[in-house]
Amino acid sequence: MTKNLVIIPTYNEKENIRNITKAVFEKIDTHILIVDDNSPDGTGKIADELAEENEYKGRLFVLHRSKKEGLGKAYVAGFKWALERDYEHIFEMDADFSHNPDYLPLFLEKIKEYDLVIGSRYVKGGGVQNWSFLRMLISKGGSLYSRMILGIPIKDLTGGYKCFRRIVLESIDLDNLLLSGFGFQIEMNYRAYKKGFRVYELPIIFTDRLLGKSKMSQKIFFEALLLVIKLRLKVRETPISLPPAGSSASDKPR
Ligand SMILES: Nc1nc2c(ncn2[C@@H]2O[C@H](COP(=O)(O)OP(=O)(O)OP(=O)(O)O)[C@@H](O)[C@H]2O)c(=O)[nH]1
Ligand SMILES: [Mg+2]
DSSP states (O other): OOSEEEEEEESSOTTTHHHHHHHHHHHSSOEEEEEEOOOTTSHHHHHHHHHHSTTTTTTEEEEEOSSOOOHHHHHHHHHHHHHTTTOSEEEEOOSSSSSOGGGHHHHHHHTTTOSEEEEESSSTTOEEESOOHHHHHHHHHHHHHHHHHHTOOOSOOSOOOEEEEHHHHHHSOGGGOOOOTHHHHHHHHHHHHHTTOOEEEEEOEEEOOSSSOOOOOHHHHHHHHHHHHHHHHHOOOOOOSSOOTTOOTTOOOO
């Protein structure tokens, strides 16, 4: 049985769903959980069909939710599904190939030493492709702003390509997250860091989606900016008393 689970939330990804699952399975030994919010384009049905194919049976699972509630809610449902089972390494990944599956083995290498590995556009070696100047500015500015308000050293706070060690998800109160949308990513990083988990930023080149429609909205983003202040004021995480799994007394913190 594999210890790895890649969670892929989907909303109208019929052009991508088949290819992304194939690409993930080609790169690492893993299971995949697709969390579909009743996509009007039938992504959920395609996912069910895939899960029934001989090649994927027992490796690909689909969680159906009745309506679109945003990325954060979809991931929380996926995390809970994972925690009810024996997975040790739980990935977040988009369906639209912005997150190149080639990086998956590198995440697995790093998660041996760290508790949370974040695919990062804003560390040396990372970057973005096919992004407008404006979008780049919004994203980079947003991360810088959040980093300053929150007082934590993570450079890419809003990315959605990451790998959690199980204990991180177990120790975060998933039912009481404050933020959704981009804020969800920021909040998970913030809580993990504040709990004393070891965080690594893996440089990735992020590519803009080629197929399917963008759901990016500026409204969600600007809302998140205000909510970062709320996060700083309201969320009080302190380091957990047990050392994170896999660490030893000689490990340097972060
Ligand atoms: N289950 C679920 N998945 C979602 C929801 N919103 C977005 N997704 C999926 O989450 C992933 C990231 O969303 P994207 O639409 O790619 O967001 P983005 O990368 O910020 O913007 P674009 O790539 O420009 O669309 C994709 O796989 C989406 O299909 C949602 O409300 N529910
Ligand atoms: Mg995308």
